[in-house]
Amino acid sequence: MTLQHRYPDEFMPSKYFLAKDNDKTFQFDDQLPSLPIPSLKSTLSKYLESVKPHLTREEIEKTVQAVRRFAENEGPKLQSILEERAKAKRNWLEEWWLSYAYLKLRIPVTPLMNVTGIAPYVFHLWPPSKGTQVTRNSLSTYFLLEHWQLIKRQKLLHDSGRSGKEPWSMYQFRSLYNCCRLPGLEEDTICRYFKTDEEGEAPSHLVVFCNRRIYKIDSVLDSKGRLFTPPQLKHVLSRIKEEAYSQEAGPGLSSLTTLDRSTWYKLRQHLVSLSHTNEQHLHTIQSAIIGSSLVDDTPSDMSQLSQQGLLGKPGNAWYDKSYSSIWFENGTTVSNCDHAPMDAMTSVNVSFYADCRLIECEGVWKGENEEETNEVPSYHELHFTIDKQIEDGIAAAESSYLKLARNIEIINPEFHTFGKDLFKELKLHPDTFVQVCLQYAYYKLHGKPAATYETATTRKFYNGRTETVRSCTNEVVAWAKVMLDKDSLPSQKIHLFKNAMNKHLSMMRECMSGQGIDRHLFGLKIVAAENGFDIPDIFIDPAYEKSGGNGNFTLSTSFVGFTSVHGGVAPMCSNGYGCFYRIGAKRIVFFISSWISDEGTSAVKLYASIADCMTEVIDLLSNNTVSSI
DSSP: OOHHHHSTTSOOOGGGGBOOTTOOTTTTGGGSOOOOOOOHHHHHHHHHHHHGGGSOHHHHHHHHHHHHHHHHTHHHHHHHHHHHHHHHOSSSSHHHHHIIIIITOOSOSTTTTOEEEEOTHHHHTOOOOTTOHHHHHHHHHHHHHHHHHHHHTTOBOOOBOTTSOSBOOOGGGGGTSSEEEEOOSSOOEEEEOOOOTTTOOOOOOEEEEETTEEEEEOOSBOTTSOBOOHHHHHHHHHHHHHHHHTSOOOOOGGGGGGSOHHHHHHHHHHHHHHOHHHHHHHHHHHHSSOEEEEEOOOOOSHHHHHHHHHHOOTTSSOTTBSEEEEEETTSOEEEEEOSSSSOHHHHHHHHHHHHHHHHHTTTSOOOTTOOOOSOOOOEEEOOOOOOHHHHHHHHHHHHHHHHHHTTEEEEOOEEOSOOHHHHHHHTOOHHHHHHHHHHHHHHHHHSSOOOEEEEEEOTTSTTOOEEEEOOOOHHHHHHHHHHTOTTOOHHHHHHHHHHHHHHHHHHHHHHHTTOOSHHHHHHHHHHHHHTTOOOOHHHHSHHHHHTTTTTOOSEEEEEEESSSOEEEOOOSSTTOEEEEEEEOSSOEEEEEEEETTOTTOOHHHHHHHHHHHHHHHHHHHHTSOOOOO
16 A cells, blocks of 8 residues: 555655755745735725624724724825835835734743644554654654755755745745744844855754753764764663653753743843853753753643643743754654744644655654764753742742643544545635634624634745734625524525635635735834824724734634644634644544633534534535535
């Protein structure tokens, strides 16, 4: 049986990750078009449409007046300033988005901002098995380091649009490895140490967290500049684990990274003041390729893994690192990634690459004709000088973190009734189908529409990242209402379903083309704040927050793609949900999170509603003649 037949929707030969001929990973980045600024008229018109599902008639009229005043007064002035900025910067949004959406926020990065990802190997290749932690970690890490080298050598295939002919920005891949967030009093910074081979030498060490202690593997390269093999990595990881557990648990210094950012900054400054060696050790952690953790817990299913990835024990990972790989005693694994310098699809790429490489070797190191030597990586523990202030800070960090973590519910259900194959047969766009059903499911469960954030990529533009698709449209709400009306005819339901699908597809195309509204409104708001304008009424009007503005999206959603990799985030607001999903050939896998303290929300109930609604819609379409949507 071929690998393709064994894993029809979870495998791609690793050769397809490689750049073609003389292409380079970053070769198109400087050639990409600048991020456009939509017209003010277009954005305001779309904004008015987007708020209507969440407002009464009286509120709509007030919002119409606020938008009209903005269009006639401050709006054109702010638009002009924004357009001038765009003339000087190829991506007018980039610096502001990183700063205001991430680095200025003072809340803890985990579990509130970071992304967790579930490595898929455990579900088809490496079932939970006690005692496999180090062996599996060494092989997976080796393939991760291959990925690191591909980017360094610019041999990783650049991403492109659906046509395969439209190059996308690869800039975020510069922050995947050798990268770390640094706390600040009012704003954090991103420290990037990664370099391509053409640019110079990048740090080649790893940091390992085990039993609340921190170790440095001095280099992943041998004396000839080759990657150490999995057996060699296994040797050093085994020694680290043995040494760590031969002692009492360490202080758990990494717990400090779970604090609010200003408190962490102050404690970090104090830590540096205690010893110059402390500062050197911090730099070692910051510049490492990744952080790798050896943890003694034994999660055995997707929900448990997600909980460990986002809500696991503090003291065993440096949550400021761009990429942390967390391995458990039974050989299962998750990642925890800083969302600030990169979006989730960047880390999906490396996890999918590792999965495909592991499938090719059937989860066992076979040497691949590489010469192995007796040379092994060197390592040493990073001993910090700490005092009572640091010890108290660690205790306070763990207390506040656990309080947050215990208040978040995460489930990872798999919907097995159908998947991409059926969508293809019925000519339905997979992501759009899930999105409109998600809207219907929320409406059916809660009796009202949900302000919704769905991620759209803008990587077709220079250093592009994301735009918000406001998936809760007037069309989808009209359809949900008809679906709940027992007297409505199937033809009515199907007609409005088509309208809702087409509206979502149209919005996604607009957002990917730089014609969304949320980043534009965000930019206008920042222009006002930085140029001494009073806050315009449009941003004070209740409609702004009711429709999701200022981080108030009830549903925070993202389509993770068609690969084997899955993950998600905490809810964006206290009465909301995080809902990520990936779509396989015959299944749809969800990551759903909610706040336990909010009695009105339940991840379990939301999924039950989603599953029921998706099945109901497919039954409706299958039992009635439907033309292509």
